[in-house]
Amino acid sequence: MMFVKTKKTTTPNVMSNILLHSLPTANYLTNPKPQNSSISFHISYSSPTNSSFSFLCEHSSSKQEQTQKCKDGLNLNFIRASKLLKDLSTWGIGGPCNYFVQVHNQTQLVSAIRYCHEHSIRFIIIGKGSNCLFDDLGFDGCVILNRIEFLESNEPGIYRVGSGFRFNKLGMQCSNEGFTGLEFAGGIPGTVGGATYMNAGANGQETADVVDSVEIVKNDGRFQMLNRIDLKFGYRTSPFKSMKDLGSIVAVMFKLQPSGSAKRRLQEYLERRRVSQPIGERSAGSVFRNPPNLGIAAAELIEKAGLKGFRVGGAMVSNIHANFFINSGGSTSQDMLDLIAFVKEKVDQKFGVQLKEEVLYVHPYCNDLNPNRDK
Ligand SMILES: Cc1cc2nc3c(=O)[nH]c(=O)nc-3n(C[C@H](O)[C@H](O)[C@H](O)COP(=O)(O)OP(=O)(O)OC[C@H]3O[C@@H](n4cnc5c(N)ncnc54)[C@H](O)[C@@H]3O)c2cc1C
Incomplete structure (x- = not known):
């Protein structure tokens, strides 16, 4: 496991969809030495009960990985160097995070979550960062990069899959094996x-349609198995978004039906994307949800407002798909936030429609659990 410590930053004046698996307030006092060769810094935390504790971290650039023993006896590798969030997001935007840790299995994941919980470090789990807008100021907490990538299938059409498994790879495997539900x-x-957290979907299919059960770990490290019947999903939303004590989704069981045409459908959907989306550009997919009950997509409204190709700094509305905003090179998070705000305003002025973001903005100092998320 690898943790990264970075500088303290100031809170930007921007609020959009904010997400976080948050923990109590943490106050950071950072005193880096001026030279690159060796940095030490002191961190102090305040717990909600006002009991505070502190520890000293030492960083040497010649040795950026260290092994640290956690309470549970696990040896964890902590990296203490700048990990840039732009390298963890498809948009290629985002500054450094205070701590970074990559997990490859359930035990590591639980240890990382417990560690953050016990040390009152706010944390966020990310997969491919393909739906997140990170801030240039970074994230004043721990980013846990999920690479739990197992897949088990003991019965035809039933797949138990690690939460870090690539969703596109799963879709291809299931379709090629003759099962329908995940062609999209x-x-x-x-x-x-x-995908489970967002209830990702396309082409009239969505993740929730084929979820059978979800295994989660809570903030305090406890496991829980949730059956589909107890989970209320909605359009691009899931019950996990409002689960205050959610640590992470660990694994998902999918139940698919046999179909002779799944493989063909998958190819059709991929071809449709190739011609209608800016494949190869840095994007986060659709920026806005489609407005409910209007019969018109967000992309069409943006296009009709004449905003295709409109740019703010390095952020640009795609010329191919108006609901895809791309980082055309050097976009800052503020460029992207300004572009999002501008497009929202124009669409509202022209059509009286208030678009809502599908992408999630990760606030550098969010202490609350996604306060702007779906009510
Ligand atoms: C080119 C392109 C095309 C896209 N097309 C579509 C599309 O057709 N349909 C669609 O719905 N989306 C689409 N997206 C958006 C995005 O790919 C999906 O929402 C995807 O499911 C996000 O997965 P991720 O692993 O990247 O999540 P991340 O961006 O890493 O995280 C998104 C949210 O999920 C949470 N999260 C991630 N993993 C876990 C976990 N294990 N446990 C708990 N919470 C977790 C994060 O904390 C965060 O809140 C597209 C994006 C791109 C770049």
């Missing part, structure tokens, strides 16, 4: 965990 996933560059 073939073109979605996220993970199973991200």
